[in-house]
Structure formats: structure tokens, C-alpha cells
Amino acid sequence: MVVEFQTSQHQCLANKIDITGQAMLPLKIKDRPIVRALLAAGCCARCVLRFCCVGLQSAYRQTYEDLATELHAFVSEEGDESNDTTKQENSEDPPCKKARLETVQGNSEGGDPAGVPQTQPGTDVDAAVSSVCVVCLGVLQQHCDKTFAQKVSEAVTAEGYQFDSLVLSVSLPAQLSVREHSTWLLVKKQVRDKGTCLGKDDVIQVKEAFKWIMNGLVSQELGVPVLAKSLFEVSVGFTHPETDGDCHFLATTCSDCFKPARNKLSVFTRMAVVKALEKISEDNFRRLFPCPPSRPSTGCTPQDVQCLHMSVFVAGRYNKFSRTLPQTPWVIDGERRMESSVEELITAPLLSSFRYEGFNFCSSGREDVDVRTLGNGRPFAVELLNPHRARFRKAEVRELQEAINKSSDKIRVRDLQIVTREAVARMKEGEEEKTKSYGALIWTRTPIEKDDIEFINNIKELELAQKTPLRVLHRRPLAVRQRLIHTMTASFLDPHHFHLNLRTQAGTYIKEFVHGDFGRTKPNLCELMKADTDILELDVESVDVDWPPAIED
Amino acid sequence: MEGAEHRGTPSVIDRYFTRWYKTDLKGKPCEDHCILQHSNRICVITLAESHPILQKEKRIQSINYQISAGCSRLQNKVSGKSKRGGQFLTELAPLCRITSTDGEEYTIFSCIRGRLLEVNEDILKRPNLLLEKPSTEGYIAVILPKFEESKSITEGLLSRAEYEDVVSKRTGENKEPC
Numbered sequence: 001m002v003v004e005f006q007t008s009q010h011q012c013l014a015n016k017i018d019i020t021g022q023a024m025l026p027l028k029i030k031d032r033p034i035v036r037a038l039l040a041a042g043c044c045a046r047c048v049l050r051f052c053c054v055g056l057q058s059a060y061r062q063t064y065e066d067l068a069t070e071l072h073a074f075v076s077e078e079g080d081e082s083n084d085t086t087k088q089e090n091s092e093d094p095p096c097k098k099a100r101l102e103t104v105q106g107n108s109e110g111g112d113p114a115g116v117p118q119t120q121p122g123t124d125v126d127a128a129v130s131s132v133c134v135v136c137l138g139v140l141q142q143h144c145d146k147t148f149a150q151k152v153s154e155a156v157t158a159e160g161y162q163f164d165s166l167v168l169s170v171s172l173p174a175q176l177s178v179r180e181h182s183t184w185l186l187v188k189k190q191v192r193d194k195g196t197c198l199g200k201d202d203v204i205q206v207k208e209a210f211k212w213i214m215n216g217l218v219s220q221e222l223g224v225p226v227l228a229k230s231l232f233e234v235s236v237g238f239t240h241p242e243t244d245g246d247c248h249f250l251a252t253t254c255s256d257c258f259k260p261a262r263n264k265l266s267v268f269t270r271m272a273v274v275k276a277l278e279k280i281s282e283d284n285f286r287r288l289f290p291c292p293p294s295r296p297s298t299g300c301t302p303q304d305v306q307c308l309h310m311s312v313f314v315a316g317r318y319n320k321f322s323r324t325l326p327q328t329p330w331v332i333d334g335e336r337r338m339e340s341s342v343e344e345l346i347t348a349p350l351l352s353s354f355r356y357e358g359f360n361f362c363s364s365g366r367e368d369v370d371v372r373t374l375g376n377g378r379p380f381a382v383e384l385l386n387p388h389r390a391r392f393r394k395a396e397v398r399e400l401q402e403a404i405n406k407s408s409d410k411i412r413v414r415d416l417q418i419v420t421r422e423a424v425a426r427m428k429e430g431e432e433e434k435t436k437s438y439g440a441l442i443w444t445r446t447p448i449e450k451d452d453i454e455f456i457n458n459i460k461e462l463e464l465a466q467k468t469p470l471r472v473l474h475r476r477p478l479a480v481r482q483r484l485i486h487t488m489t490a491s492f493l494d495p496h497h498f499h500l501n502l503r504t505q506a507g508t509y510i511k512e513f514v515h516g517d518f519g520r521t522k523p524n525l526c527e528l529m530k531a532d533t534d535i536l537e538l539d540v541e542s543v544d545v546d547w548p549p550a551i552e553d
Numbered sequence: 554m555e556g557a558e559h560r561g562t563p564s565v566i567d568r569y570f571t572r573w574y575k576t577d578l579k580g581k582p583c584e585d586h587c588i589l590q591h592s593n594r595i596c597v598i599t600l601a602e603s604h605p606i607l608q609k610e611k612r613i614q615s616i617n618y619q620i621s622a623g624c625s626r627l628q629n630k631v632s633g634k635s636k637r638g639g640q641f642l643t644e645l646a647p648l649c650r651i652t653s654t655d656g657e658e659y660t661i662f663s664c665i666r667g668r669l670l671e672v673n674e675d676i677l678k679r680p681n682l683l684l685e686k687p688s689t690e691g692y693i694a695v696i697l698p699k700f701e702e703s704k705s706i707t708e709g710l711l712s713r714a715e716y717e718d719v720v721s722k723r724t725g726e727n728k729e730p731c
Contacts, residue, residue: 332592443562467671471569474593474697478631478670515565518597519675519682519690536562 025070026056034190036075041186041292044133045071046140050204051187057212134292135183136206137240138299144210149217155305156234162389163232165225168215170207171237174273175246179293181277186292231310237303242296249288250276312390313424315548316416317377325410326369345411347382349403355388364427364545375542381424415551426547434506437541445532447495456490467520469512483508511535573707574601574716575664586664594703596665598693603720607687611653613680618672620647626672636697639668648694665706667698
């Protein structure tokens with residue numbers, strides 16, 4: 001389940017468990033001025049832990065009130081190590097808690113450490129509990145508890161997904177990074193004054209702390225593990241309109257970080273803000289943004305919980321028995337031609353079981369609306385987007401196949417199966433090298449006899465130069481493509497008609513080979529026959545792609 | 554490909570193309586052009602069957618796609634799906650000049666606005682294609698009208714019926730035999 005995070009150096013020193021079984025705060029005496037400064041700046045208790053680089057997850061999982069009380073107790077302990085840094089730094093244990101009589105630096109006028117408000121916010125536990133954190137804007141306060149976990153879980157349950165694990169993702173307002181940076185500068189100053197240094201990377205991220213707390217809570221509510229990776233993603237997002245303007249000053253210092261793009265609602269994306277913060281100098285930042293950040297009057301607003309299940313891929317082979325059925329919906333000038341399509345006939349019966357929200361249909365090549373696909377059929381795969389159910393037993397998949405086949409006599413599906421995204425790529429692999437077999441009904445202008453078409457059977461490996469057919473030229477580049485007709489078999493029907501079987505390299509345009517396409521396919525059947533020929537009917541007899549694997553009955 | 558004799562189904566041109574005509578180009582009597590517009594908006598420019606070259610069964614001396622000192626239609630190149638780089642033609646842009654053995658020169662025009670996709674180089678090697686298969690292998694050029702103009706480009710052109718009407722009146726009046 002949740003992997004414990006074990007990197008911080010704090011782990012090694014203070015994992016003392018008190019008699020109640022609760023973890024004591026792994027803070028060192030030297031952290032005390034930092035904690036005070038952070039509390040004074042209006043940081044919440046969990047953000048204080050983050051900036052003290054506390055990597056002990058259980059410390060964050062205490063209730064917010066308990067943590068705030070403990071932190072308060074910690075800062076209330078007398079101790080000013082400012083004149084004793086070298087000794088503190090080397091000590092692995094918090095030094096003895098003997099009271100020191102010196103008053104804390106910067107706090108000298110206040111006097112009473114037991115929580116006097118206004119003048120001493122740094123020691124004000126109530127303020128830390130009740131007021132909105134200047135850094136996380138409340139994310140680690142009111143949106144990080146069992147109640148919020150329940151809300152998230154209820155939203156997930158209402159969506160009706162089937163899942164056996166989930167990954168929790170959180171999206172924070174971009175200005176949180178600005179506030180984080182400002183607070184980090186504050187801490188850095190404190191630490192620098194003490195002669196030690198602190199890397200920004202050691203600070204625990206808001207997201208990380210959020211997940212440490214929430215993963216377990218959500219897991220308890222939903223009864224499935226919350227993992228770092230899962231097919232099912234639950235996203236919670238927060239906005240904070242009050243401080244949206246926080247980022248704007250960055251545009252003046254780093255204009256090239258904020259380029260408008262069509263798909264962006266605002267130029268101040270999280271990534272752009274982080275990039276700009278990496279570039280801006282400390283002096284510049286301090287000049288343009290308050291350090292510590294200003295106190296917000298409202299907390300973050302949680303957005304609607306978003307659920308997304310990874311796509312499911314369903315593959316198989318289809319036959320198409322109709323000459324008035326396109327493979328995909330055929331729309332001209334916004335108007336629909338033909339009432340159905342292969343992809344609709346295949347996917348519609350899957351809707352009620354997978355409860356998907358959309359699909360992408362792909363196949364190994366495609367046939368024209370007036371072409372049938374017979375034989376073993378054409379391999380296809382359909383990506384079902386955001387399915388609410390993704391797991392099916394083999395017997396259930398077979399039932400789905402039967403449902404598709406019962407729903408229409410224009411198509412038929414076989415070898416229906418659930419496959420991986422990677423496997424779908426195999427269908428497209430070497431598509432051009434594959435062989436396809438066709439059957440065509442040919443018309444000749446001049447009357448023929450049986451012997452007139454005999455020569456066709458002797459043609460082997462005929463190389464064609466095909467210019468992009470006029471009928472597809474509007475959406476494909478103009479090119480001349482070399483294609484092979486491996487073999488042909490002609491069977492006489494009557495003086496103006498014969499049947500032609502062809503085995504060709506995939507990508508050969510058969511219709512154009514027969515009528516010549518204004519002489520743009522060379523050689524063409526008219527040329528070979530020295531007579532005008534036309535194609536009246538065309539069937540795909542086989543698509544020799546050995547994917548997906550056959551399913552036994 | 555042309556004609557529908559001995560068959561129940563229409564020809565390739567009948568199936569996929571609409572025939573449009575422009576007659577007496579640049580005021581020259583009977584120099585009629587045919588524009589085959591595919592349902593996908595692509596147009597193929599050909600000689601109309603009433604064109605003097607076909608009517609008088611001229612022998613072709615030469616076909617020249619070099620329409621001016623600086624511009625040859627043979628230089629036309631298009632790339633990509635969007636056919637970048639093709640020469641853009643207006644209605645009266647010349648496509649080529651055909652000289653017959655009797656010294657007459659005929660200019661073939663674009664007839665429609667659009668991007669030149671290709672010219673038929675086969676007729677350079679086999680000029681007789683022009684006479685034998687004027688509406689298929691003897692085509693002159695392929696032009697792609699702008700998407701937004703694919704309907705309006707045919708407004709100034711004659712339909713098949715209008716064209717037949719014009720041609721029949723010509724022979725009926727017999728005023729100016731072509």
C-alpha cells in the first residue's frame with residue numbers, strides 16, 4: 001500500500017514513541033527558531049513540519065489539533081540555542097530540556113509564552129488552528145482529514161466505477177508555489193543566520209504531505225488500496241481566487257515563461273510559475289513579493305472530484321457484409337451520409353457493460369463504403385475511454401461478442417478480446433508489408449472470350465506505380481507509390497464480365513488498378529487488357545495480419 | 554471509363570464526378586473546356602468534346618506547359634496533405650498551349666480558381682491520348698479549389714445540359730462552323 005518515505009535525516013534521530021503510542025515530533029532544538037518564525041508568519045502546523053523537513057509520515061497523520069498542540073508545546077519549551085549553534089548541530093538527540101532563562105530573540109517584549117495573541121502570533125496555537133495557512137491556503141488544514149476523505153469517497157462512489165485500487169492525485173493553485181518560495185526564503189534566512197544550509201528539495205511538498213495523510217483515509221473509506229500507480233485515478237483540485245493575482249508579478253520578471261497557448265485557460269500554469277521561480281533572483285523576489293506571504297482571509301475551494309479510469313482496449317476481427325455501410329460515420333458538410341457505421345455497430349453493444357465515455361476505433365486498413373470484408377475479417381481494436389467497468393471474464397467477453405453479432409446482420413465480429421495498449425501497436429506494425437486478398441467483378445467495354453483473360457493468370461509480382469488516387473487526394477499527400485500485385489486469377493462470367501481474384505501488397509488501390517484513375521495508376525487493367533475495364537464490385541477476401549490471436553470456441 | 558454502353562452501372566466519371574463546361578474561352582469560338590469536379594472538390598481539366606482539336610481531329614504538333622518565360626507548369630510541386638507550394642491559378646490562368654500540325658495554337662485555361670496539383674505529363678510523350686481519351690488519360694491538369702470556394706467556383710460554368718444546349722444551337726444555326 002502506501003510506501004513509507006524514508007529519506008529525511010530526521011528519521012534517524014527522534015522516532016521516539018511516547019507511552020500513548022503517539023510519535024513525538026522529530027524536531028531538534030535548532031529547529032525551534034524556525035518553527036517560531038514559521039508560526040509567526042502564519043504557517044499551519046503541517047506546513048511547519050514540511051519546512052523543518054520532517055519526513056516522518058505519522059507526524060502528519062495526527063489530527064491537526066493534536067499536532068498544533070504538540071508544536072505549541074515544543075516552541076513553549078524555553079531554549080535559545082542561538083549562541084550555541086555548533087554544539088546543537090552535532091547533537092543527534094534533542095538536548096536536555098532544561099529551561100533557559102534567556103528570552104527568545106525577537107520575542108523579548110512579549111514575555112508570556114503561554115499564548116498571547118496579536119503581538120505574538122508565533123506562539124499562538126489557536127491562530128495556527130483557526131486561521132488559514134499562508135502557504136498551503138488551508139489544503140493541509142480543513143481539506144486533509146477524515147471528513148474530507150469521506151466527501152471524496154462519496155463522490156467516487158456516486159460515479160459507479162468498478163476498481164480494485166486507485167491513485168489519488170491533487171492539483172493545487174499555481175500561486176501555492178509562489179507562497180512556498182516566499183516561505184522558503186524566510187526559512188533559508190533563519191537557517192543561514194544559524195550558519196547551516198537547507199536545500200529546497202529537502203522541504204516536504206504540499207502534495208506529498210497531503211497524500212501521506214489522505215491516502216490512508218481514502219483507502220479506509222473505499223476499502224481498496226490507494227497506490228502510487230493505478231488504472232483508476234481520483235483527482236482532487238483546489239482553487240483560491242483570492243490569491244490568483246499572486247503570480248502576476250512573475251510575468252514582468254520572466255515574460256518568456258508565460259507564453260499564451262490555445263489550450264491554456266491562463267498563462268500562469270503551475271509549470272510556468274515553477275520555471276519562473278527558478279529563474280528569479282532572491283533580491284528581486286523579495287522586492288516584488290511579501291516575505292512571509294500575506295495572510296489570506298479565505299481557504300482554498302475544493303473542486304469537483306474527477307474520476308478517470310485508464311482506457312480499455314477491445315480487439316477482434318470484423319466482417320462487413322453491406323455495400324452501403326461506411327467503416328466510420330460519414331459526414332459531409334455537417335450532414336450525415338448512410339445511417340450507421342462499422343465502428344458504431346461494434347461499440348454500441350459494449351456501452352452498457354463498459355459504460356465508457358467515448359471511443360477511438362482503429363483497424364488494420366479500411367475498406368470503402370461499397371466494399372465488403374469477407375473471410376476471416378479485418379483486425380480492429382477500439383479504445384474505450386474512461387470505462388466505468390474494465391474487468392470482464394472470458395465468458396462475459398464472449399457474451400458481448402454474441403450481443404454485437406445479434407444486433408446487426410451487416411457485420412460480424414470474431415476473436416473479441418481485451419488486450420493491452422502495447423498489443424494494439426502490433427496491429428499497425430508492418431501493415432504495409434502484409435498481404436491482402438480481394439475479389440472483384442470486372443466489366444469490359446468490348447466483348448471478351450474466355451481466352452482473352454487467360455493471360456492474367458500468368459502475371460506474377462506485377463509492380464504498380466500508383467499516384468495517390470484522385471478520390472483520396474484531397475486528404476493525402478500527392479505521391480507515387482510502388483505496390484506489388486503478387487498473383488491474379490480471372491474467371492470468365494459472360495462477354496462483358498469476369499471475376500478477378502487478386503493477392504496484393506497492403507496499400508494497393510484495387511479500384512484504381514482496374515479503371516486506371518485517368519491513367520494515374522500504371523500499369524492498369526485497361527492497359528493490360530487493351531480495352532476499357534471498370535470495377536463493379538469489390539470484396540476484401542482476407543487481411544493477412546496474424547493479430548489478434550484467435551479465440552477458441 | 555467513359556460512356557455507359559453495354560452496362561447497367563454508370564462510368565467512373567458518372568459515379569464520382571460532376572461535369573462542368575466553359576465555352577468559347579477568351580472569345581475564341583468553340584474552344585470549350587470541361588471541368589470534372591469530384592465529390593471531394595478536386596477538379597480535373599480536360600478538353601470538351603466540342604473543342605476544335607477533337608472536332609477537326611487535329612494532329613498534335615506539340616504541347617507546351619511553359620506558359621511564359623518565367624513560368625512552367627512542369628515546375629509545379631506540392632508537398633504534404635495541405636499541398637503546400639502548388640501554383641495558385643485564377644480562372645484565366647493558362648495551363649498549356651497545344652499546337653496542331655496545321656500551325657494553329659490553342660491555349661488551355663484553368664477555368665477555375667485553385668491550387669495546381671499536377672499536370673498530365675503523359676500527353677507530352679503520347680499526344681494522341683488527347684484525341685483518343687480526351688476525358689480520361691488525356692486530361693490536362695488536376696486542380697484543388699479552396700475549401701471555402703469549392704461550391705462557388707462552378708457558378709460561372711455551364712452544366713452538362715446548358716453546354717449541350719449551347720453546342721446544339723451552334724450546329725443548328727451553323728453560323729460559324731468550328
